[in-house]
Amino acid sequence: MPASAKTTNAVQRHRQRIEDLIAAMTIEEKAGQVNLLADPFRWMPKAVNPLDGTGSPARVTALIREGKVGALFNGIGAEAGRRIQRVAMEETRLKIPLLFAADVIHGLSTIFPVPLAEAAAFDTDLAYRTARAAAIETAASAVHQTYAPMVDVARDQRWGRNVEGAGEDVLLNNLLAAARVRGFQGEKGLDDRDAVLATAKHMAAYSAALGGVDYNTTDMSEQTLRGVFLPPFKASVDAGALSIMSAFNDLNGVPTSGNYKLLTEILRGEWGFEGFVLSDYTSEQELIAHGFAEDGRDAARIAFNAGVDVSMVSGLYLEHLPDLVRSGEVSMGRLDEAVRRVLTTKAALGLFDDPYRGTDPEREKAVVGARKHIELAREAGRKSVVLLKNQGNLLPLDKNQKIALIGPFADDVDNVWGPWTIWGDPERRVSLEAGFRAAMNNPQGLSLARGSDVETSLPGGIDEAVRVANTADVVVLAIGESQRMSGEAQSRTEIVVPSAQQALVDAIAATGKPFVILLRNGRGLALEGGIKNAPAIVVTWFLGEQMGHSVADVIFGDHSPTARLPVSFPHRSGQQPYSYDRKNTGRPANPDLAEQEFTARYRETPNTALYPFGFGLTYGDIVYGPIEMETNQLPWAGSISVSASVTNQGRREAEELVQLYIHDRVASLTQPGRLLKDFKRISLRPGQTEKVTFTLNPRQLGFIGADEAYRIEPGLFDVWIAPHAQGGVTSTFHLVGPTAVADGG
Template sequence: MMLTIKSTNNPRLFLLLVVAITTVFVSAQKKTLPYKDAALPVEARVQDLLSRMTLKEKVGQLLCPLGWEMYVIQGNRVQPSDKFKQLIKDRNAGMLWATYRADPWTKKTLANGLTPALAAKAGNALQKYVIENTRLGIPLFLAEEAPHGHMAIGTTVFPTGIGMAATWSPDLLQKAGRIIGEEIRSQGAHISYGPVLDLTRDPRWSRVEETFGEDPVLSGILGASMVQGLTNGGDLSLPHSTVATLKHFLAYAVPESGQNGNQAVVGMRELHESFLPPFQRAIDAGALSVMTSYNSIDGIPCTANSYLLTELLRNEWQFKGFVVSDLYSIEGIHENHYVASSVDEAAVQALTAGVDIDLGGDAYIKLCQSVEDHRIAEVAIDTAVRRVLQLKFAMGLFENPYVDSQKAVESVRNAAHIDCARQMAQASVTLLKNKASILPLDKNIRKVAVVGPNADNRYNMLGDYTAPQEDKNVKTVLDGVVSKLTSSKVEYVRGCAIRDTTMNEINEAVAAALRSDVVIAVVGGSSARDFKTTYKETGAAVTDKEQLSDMECGEGFDRASLSLLGRQQELLEALQKTGKPLIVIYIEGRPLNKNWAAEHANALLTAYYPGQEGGLAIADVLFGDYNPAGRLPISTPRSVGQLPVHYNKKAPLVHNYVEMPATPLYSFGYGLSYTTFEYADLRIVSKENDTKEVSFNITNTGKYDGEEVAQLYLRDEFASVVQPLKQLKQFKRLFLKRGETKSVRFTLTKEDFMIIDRNFKRVVEPGSFQVMVGASSDDIKLTTQILYP
């Protein structure tokens, strides 16, 4: 047979024609449809499959409905639900979200939810149904929440994002990411929603706990490390690789008034200087999915922002993955922002802007009609579908859609994963005050009073986006203290609740304190969801006086103040009046007010939400089995009246308020150790390619082995646009035995000296720079000036 291919002015079209025709001939010989032929290149398989799809089938690949109602458990078997079968028949959905999720919103519990083995069987059953009961047999993508562990029953629960960030340890985050990826893939899911790279400068906002804090460099480095773990180094063909989804694009964590979803008042230059770099670094590390945010910037909803999603993400950054909306955020273009007169129009706006996937799946179903009405071209849908199919082929789902349920049991929450959770929790505990070196405590102590609403509350250790837990799987502070001593040496009284003022055991707590040698008071907040709380369709909580739970943080729980709620402050003051040494521990999702504790407590620590092993990790620190080295990833304010109070504010220098200093109570990068460190011998040497090697020595001058987190800050002294007074550029967490000296070396590259100039170009402006090295942003030990380049 003779075949003539006419030339065309479109080289890409010509190439695709050649590939398509070639693959048809090759596959015809093998009697295999080209898109099912694993020997062919991914691009050829995608093109062949796309050419066979109807418009309805294409749109189906862009839908990601809620997944937890799509299965039915029948003893040890799991079957597709009738709702799932109808969904596939009516909508051809190519993706599901939160199929394995369990929490009060989904009403999936330990009794009726999926164990790891059942989850694997559920994923297999859904895949089998789709492959065998649809015309083209395209496997499903299953997307799962995974900000600090897979949000499913039986999985490993790590500290929340802000706690992870307090470790300042890229190695630990990469290790945790790999574990989370393994647990997700072994149960048959493919997409991990996380990490959360929102740069947060307002602790009133409800979702601070999910983020890596206030700094773009720390967030970017830790986010990239997490992505490297989740993606197994970026190779989707490996068995435990996931498609990492970065949340939320963009400036979601600085809402006006601290209220979730409100507009972000931030300038274009600030977006490029601070809010975009963490995402770019994580994309460079291998992230292949980005989620939009609910907010708007300068009047444009982020789910309909073509500049962010197409011009910048696609054209400038060359992002090759797909963009997914946040849950029902496409509907929000119409229903919340009022920039579209209907959901149909909102769907067109979102797709045109660059949103590929509709999380929720109710908006994009209308795209078929929009194509028929010529409001959008089918080629725009083809572009989005191509991005989804490319990743399905790259992950090998057409060849290996199923998993082994027994391997899921062995791979999820095993001993090695639990050990990593404890390491992460240990590394996150941050010592803020240690008067007269009261810590570490002597294990020969006679009696300890453990008091407070967070001393023995398992769910308050875990944070939001966490599945139901068996009691034995979560260790509280009380568990940890008892493990170091004996139960006869420990007396526990709750004292009060987080929010409920009717719960009052303060007198009993005081009595216990008087019988003890030291008091450990565990206070703070809670993101523990319960069945008393009502939830919006997006999963955010509805807060009102009729629904009073302990929860004061987590999505939807924005705060007007940062004070301790309920009778917690009353409890602390009563305990302090006993005259017994008082150790205060904050379990929290945001930096709560610590002014009183900073002044009156003998020791003060924060552990954020430390995860399932948090109680043991805190006890390790209290009794000296682990020397604390956590550092603040977000500044602790003195008052909400200061906000924002992040360390890297731009010039000019702040001046004090009438009532208080303008500085934070505890600044970014701060944290104490049981030992002391001395910095010396700062040297800077010019290297090739305009790099500068900065080196210095650190000596452990105290009585304990321990870790230090060395931090390097830079200041551009004179620039064409206003610059931060200091900006973190490099950091390193390192271990030193007592008396040991180590040399630390950082390399500053051209990128570290760049600014966004008046023309919005990234440039280096030659001039004088101040190099600052120290233990925190407000504890600079060594400084010098250099000229660059």
């Protein structure tokens, strides 16, 4: 088991104590240990955890004293944390410590890029380091658990929660899920003072909501579930995650928060998960609205027996589990099992040894918002910036130019953090204006105009923007989505830049001035008009508190762009859901033909992405040589090397993300047209050539078969070494050997 999972000594030391506590508990106290409530005592915005009289400080304090609360969430603060924990440790019968949790998605006080932006870096080390920094601040603020990472593979850009994940590819999701779990939990064990318990969410297929509508139903084959949506959860468990959050959606007619097959048979029976499962915010109560439970009592019975160990905020377990056990509808063994999981995790976190861990105000002051974390936020931001277009090498900009910075995000600081930022320090937010002025040799050479609001026009706004643009050498347009347009419950029917901003861009394009588009977004977008046709386009996402500096680092060339798209940018909104690894169909479309009757395509657009997964430019000029293989025969028990020479023909140093894709030509189930299997980053000086070699083994070539097992089948495979999912150099090889089924996946 990974070092970041259970701390063996801590758990073993308290194993008998845990059993003694379970034996001593009343049924009501057992129900209390699986009751998770919003923290009414400490700093949290009410919009995150709306409170009413049922969750008042007085009532929650009384419940804690009675042993009827096992954990609190979304409150932070060392000193107040000590006061709350003291109630549990000094004023209760059994003196069981509380577990404190919080939604620390991409930073506590120091805010890093949103997870989708960070995924663009294709950098597991960066993901580990930002999670580690977030964990250090979180642990010092008397919080033991974070509700992250979100590991939902997301392939419909209409869905607002794309912004919280790692995009559309399974491999990238697996790698970043594991890196973030290790980052949150650390390498020294969960009882280390800088560790926090990671929570992989939302299990499962939540991101496949029909129509991209948040909370909507999902319907898919077992092969798609096991081949696409479950692997990142398995990767999280393998990395040591001891907490899983169930999802809001129903899956093939069974709500996931009441899904025994998902939460017990697969998670525990097949994967050996030893931690606890908690519901999402009232998701077990929502079994009633799903039409899957009659009332709160029935919902508690179904969810608990399915494998949801802990109830978040609804109070249903506290209210109904005692009677359900007495009636025999829930067994005492099942209740004891859930309590044992919770107590064992508390022991692993070191709470039985030091219930007041993380409650030192001096340490909190020293590590929260530390300078090295702020510097890491800037690094993470610039490594997440994707260059999509750069006609005539318009970028990088000259620091001596006269620049017009135009758009609703020109001097904005309210939309740099991104969604799910709760405790960031607003004083550290860096606008594009501040970042540009700090980078320019003559800060007075920067002029500003708002031009429009995010979704509405401004009286005279475009006229003023055109006037300012005409005084400049180059125009930079800061446009896109506000952070309120991405995130939970922010599904969009049209994934485009709002029309008010589109009109602004079109007016600036008409001036004839060279201009650069800086897109602020939490999803893949369909680009139109002057935005699509701009000479230069840069995806800047929501990069966190250092956004202005991070963008300036790249725009002015102090750092070359290195990020790549983790999601496809479609030609049109109507292409959703869309991912690069779609199947060819029996009538595949040829994107090179203008007219294609009776093939798999829309009338209005090719069956491709405008900017595909993995796409991103550098300030160099990168050229790929042909694939080289010593043999095109991959033996069943061996491996094969696939190489290509990559050259920088440009005048500037560049980093290239070299990607390896495969396609199984003939299989017992139809296969995606391409699948990412590996990637490597290389640095190239002007004129330099480097040979990049990948090693493939049969294990990488399998898929989930009709029998729900992982299959590896011999045959002919296409292979690409490529800069993105719609390009590259290609060859073929044969996997030689008998048909076999491999364990796992």
